[in-house]
Amino acid sequence: xxxxxxxxxxxxxxxxxxxxxxxxxxxxxxxxxxxxxxxxxxxxxxxxxxxxxxxxxxxxxxxxxxxxxxxxxxxxxxxxxxxxxxxxxxxxxxxxxxxxxxxxxxxxxxxxxxxxxxxxxxxxxxxxxxxxxxxxxxxxxxxxxxxxxxxxxxxxxxxxxxxxxxxxxxxxxxxxxxxx
Numbered sequence: 001x002x003x004x005x006x007x008x009x010x011x012x013x014x015x016x017x018x019x020x021x022x023x024x025x026x027x028x029x030x031x032x033x034x035x036x037x038x039x040x041x042x043x044x045x046x047x048x049x050x051x052x053x054x055x056x057x058x059x060x061x062x063x064x065x066x067x068x069x070x071x072x073x074x075x076x077x078x079x080x081x082x083x084x085x086x087x088x089x090x091x092x093x094x095x096x097x098x099x100x101x102x103x104x105x106x107x108x109x110x111x112x113x114x115x116x117x118x119x120x121x122x123x124x125x126x127x128x129x130x131x132x133x134x135x136x137x138x139x140x141x142x143x144x145x146x147x148x149x150x151x152x153x154x155x156x157x158x159x160x161x162x163x164x165x166x167x168x169x170x171x172x173x174x175x176x177x178x179x180x
Contacts, residue, residue: 085115
């Protein structure tokens with residue numbers, strides 16, 4: 001090896017390209033699933049959790065949790081247990097790192113999977129920030145699986161034909177709270 005620095009640079013470039021390709025594939029997977037990874041702002045997420053009146057030891061599910069930043073916050077702030085589900089493994093990798101490094105393994109469980117195949121019967125609160133089509137596709141699932149008294153928080157997109165018990169935020173950035 002005459003040029004170890006060039007070899008090292010080449011190896012780093014290849015690793016970077018592989019990581020970029022993996023990110024791209026994961027992004028396509030999210031889009032195909034109906035909701036690309038676009039996090040809600042910290043302020044709006046905190047307003048949503050506050051409006052849900054979370055109580056200690058409740059169980060919250062975030063469908064399409066991405067990197068789970070808001071789920072982790074809610075679990076830490078309100079002493080609830082959280083389950084984050086996402087179809088895209090790349091943001092879930094970051095979520096796993098956040099959970100592990102943040103000492104939240106006992107309060108946050110992450111699931112790589114399709115939200116349509118996850119049983120929600122254990123949830124006290126379900127939080128979604130998905131596209132309109134995917135949000136509406138979950139209506140029957142919510143009716144079937146959620147127990148009476150469960151709350152649904154839907155950021156940006158309402159559940160069509162459902163009447164929220166509360167709407168917070170402005171007309172351009174609404175958060176809808178529903179009660180089962």
